[in-house]
Amino acid sequence: AQKVTQAQTEISVVEKEDVTLDCVYETRDTTYYLFWYKQPPSGELVFLIRRNSFDEQNEISGRYSWNFQKSTSSFNFTITASQVVDSAVYFCALSGKTSYDKVIFGPGTSLSVIP
Amino acid sequence: DVKVTQSSRYLVKRTGEKVFLECVQDMDHENMFWYRQDPGLGLRLIYFSYDVKMKEKGDIPEGYSVSREKKERFSLILESASTNQTSMYLCASSYRQGNTEAFFGQGTRLTVV
Numbered sequence: 001a002q003k004v005t006q007a008q009t010e011i012s013v014v015e016k017e018d019v020t021l022d023c024v025y026e027t028r029d030t031t032y033y034l035f036w037y038k039q040p041p042s043g044e045l046v047f048l049i050r051r052n053s054f055d056e057q058n059e060i061s062g063r064y065s066w067n068f069q070k071s072t073s074s075f076n077f078t079i080t081a082s083q084v085v086d087s088a089v090y091f092c093a094l095s096g097k098t099s100y101d102k103v104i105f106g107p108g109t110s111l112s113v114i115p
Numbered sequence: 116d117v118k119v120t121q122s123s124r125y126l127v128k129r130t131g132e133k134v135f136l137e138c139v140q141d142m143d144h145e146n147m148f149w150y151r152q153d154p155g156l157g158l159r160l161i162y163f164s165y166d167v168k169m170k171e172k173g174d175i176p177e178g179y180s181v182s183r184e185k186k187e188r189f190s191l192i193l194e195s196a197s198t199n200q201t202s203m204y205l206c207a208s209s210y211r212q213g214n215t216e217a218f219f220g221q222g223t224r225l226t227v228v
Contacts, residue, residue: 009155044221045217
């Protein structure tokens with residue numbers, strides 16, 4: 001069975017601190033996709049990144065970076081020099097290789113960045 | 116810009132009422148989804164559709180049905196609303212090919228009293 005675990009329910013950091021959001025997944029598929037979404041207080045989930053299981057390169061986009069490690073089934077998300085606008089709920093998600101496969105979401109991590 | 120629009124932001128209904136939640140997308144996406152979001156549980160898939168008139172059960176379909184008569188519109192129906200269906204409902208859409216990301220609406224917060 002597929003499963004996504006985000007062990008951190010809530011995190012608070014002071015502005016400009018770095019913060020890492022953990023994501024651990026379980027799947028028996030050899031081909032799969034991992035996603036991160038951000039849900040700001042307005043409610044609409046916003047896509048951040050997609051990674052397929054064959055691409056283990058870390059990715060950096062501005063202050064955001066992602067560390068994908070198949071050996072530990074983890075896909076962690078780091079925000080460098082956090083800002084108040086980063087306050088949101090962040091979801092990690094997993095899907096199989098086809099578009100007909102369900103997307104499984106983790107429970108989410110609520111991040112509060114304090115000015 | 117892709118837009119997924121849900122008909123209501125907030126809704127209050129009485130127990131036993133039939134409730135319709137409407138979702139429209141404007142990007143010609145084949146796939147459409149209905150999720151339910153509850154604290155600590157993340158997003159749970161209720162139903163999804165990968166084509167007009169096609170539907171597949173998600174993880175928690177009990178008490179819900181769906182309708183997709185047109186490609187751009189996906190409706191979630193609560194046949195007889197109950198208080199345990201009080202929740203945030205999120206609609207999403209995506210292209211069928213390539214397992215691409217989903218685009219979400221702003222959600223409908225439904226309260227059943």
